[in-house]
Amino acid sequence: MNDRPTLAELIEIQPSSAPTAPTVEVIRPSGSSATVTTIAPPAQRPVPSQGIRGAHLDAVDVSAWFGPKKVLERVSLSMEPGVVTALIGPSGCGKSTFLRILNRMHESVPGAQLAGEVRLDGVDIYGPGQRLTDTRKQVGMVFQKPNPFPTMSIVDNVAAGLRLTGTKIDRHARAELIERCLTRAGLWTEVRDRLGDAGGALSGGQQQRLCIARALAVEPSVLLMDEPCSALDPSSTRRIEETIAELRYDVTIIIVTHNMQQAARVSQQSAFFLAEQGQPGGVVEAGETERIFGDPHDRRTADYVHGRFG
């Protein structure tokens, strides 16, 4: 196949973004008339010489309720540093709830309850004496909808976490940290000349990368991503996926995604969540991404990853 899409294909997708993104190509799967946009998997970088950073995260028998309704049943999942974990499954299967349990955002919803343990490097984050703010500082989160503080400048957005957690840092170190985080989030070159602009003035994809930079600035050991690309166009999606590949060995990443291809591209471990009609959700199958997609043991997983889900 040619590197560049043909003119006819360019017309199918947005003509404004396509010529600048040669890796975006359009394929038509046989038997389907839908146009599917695929994105090349991001290049994986080698394990850095200073070793793998990030924390072990262990969910043990996690159940969750919203009021009387049980939405998650006995989910156990081990998430290792250096491994990107993808949580996949249809809407309403509890994967976002599970993600929000990992940094104690779940309990901010009125009526939300949970059972089980979440161990961060062996310590239960719900244990007595554990501070909510400390947990959230260590376990960062990127949301589905880009949510920078719209009136704050780009710089202030990145530094917001430091200010909010009362972390004192001198001007030089602060400037260095801001540049480092924006670089790691793949945004530095685009915003270096307008760091004083409002965070809300960026495009959607840039806003999401700003949110990643903001999450990285408090130096978390785990980064949770809740469908970070679902509101973004293909080229922004690709930038975020590159960022995930970049960060893989620095911070343990757990990503919720509806997009099978994305899960296959960015993750090394996958967990398939499913909620039967009227039942709480749970993990059907978890394991290496290659195996989950190539040789799933459970028929339901096979149906889902092959798009035969009714």
Next chain:
Amino acid sequence: MTVSLHTADLPRSLRPARSRGDRVFRFGVTGVGVFVLVIVGAIGLFLGAQLVPTLRRYGLHFFTQNQWVPNRNIIGVSAAVLGTVEVALIALLIAFPLALATALYISEYAPVRLRSLLTSLVDLMAAVPSIVYGVWGVFVLEPHAKFIARWLAEYAGWFPLFHVAGGDPHSASWPQSRYVASAFIASLAVSMMVIPLACAVMRNVFSQAPLHEREAALALGATRWGVVRSVVLPFGRAGIVGGTMLGLGRALGETVAVLLIISPAFDLSLHPLQTGGITISSLIANGFNEATSVQLSALLAAGFVLFCMTLAVNTLAAMIVNRSRSGAATEI
């Protein structure tokens, strides 16, 4: 090339067809809106018209003269205007932090099940008739507030605003009568009426702070105060200013409570702790019983001054509240 169907390349009329019910409803709603404007305008015109005989009789001294002695034909509103602003600003100074803290507590800190109860309690403050606040001010508040006034005069009396003439706080039996019936005590009562109004506006705006921004702050490890500082207050700035100014409009017009508490005095001096003072509305309430027709015109002309002040403050407040955080900076 396509053949042009229209000869002129001009904007077309974009008026859509409206159903009969739609037309009737529009007409009715427009009529009600216009009616309200007409009433307010008529009140303004009526009050403004009183300026004519007043100015003819008393000249421009009406605006500069501070005394109001109808028997000696001396009539002027400057002391009343000054007193009105004085009472309103002090009331605002007291009400603002209380209203802000209350609104923040209700929207951010209070347990969810307590919120509606607290909200209706604060709203209930607005339902208490102002004469009750006046009586409360005279019989409950004043006996205690005079000690606060003396304390302020004792320790901050060097500052002109806190000076009390003839009220030596160090004398063996301090002259209590110099500290009662003052603008300060009237302001305390008025502030109780400002709080529910300002608090309701602020609370409303705070509770609209977007959830996804709150979550952004929380996920970074922010405390509740961090969320307030980084999300709620920046988002609610317009509501804080607007609610405060609506409260100011309320305070400018308060009559009965001030009338009951304050003892009329027409000095052009800003000594709120000292006994005596006057506001436009209490001046009118005081005077209109025994006024001749020209004097009545003068009272209503004073009312016109108040009308203009309140209108200006309320319009400004409405503009600020409506200027929500939209446009370039929010969502693109």
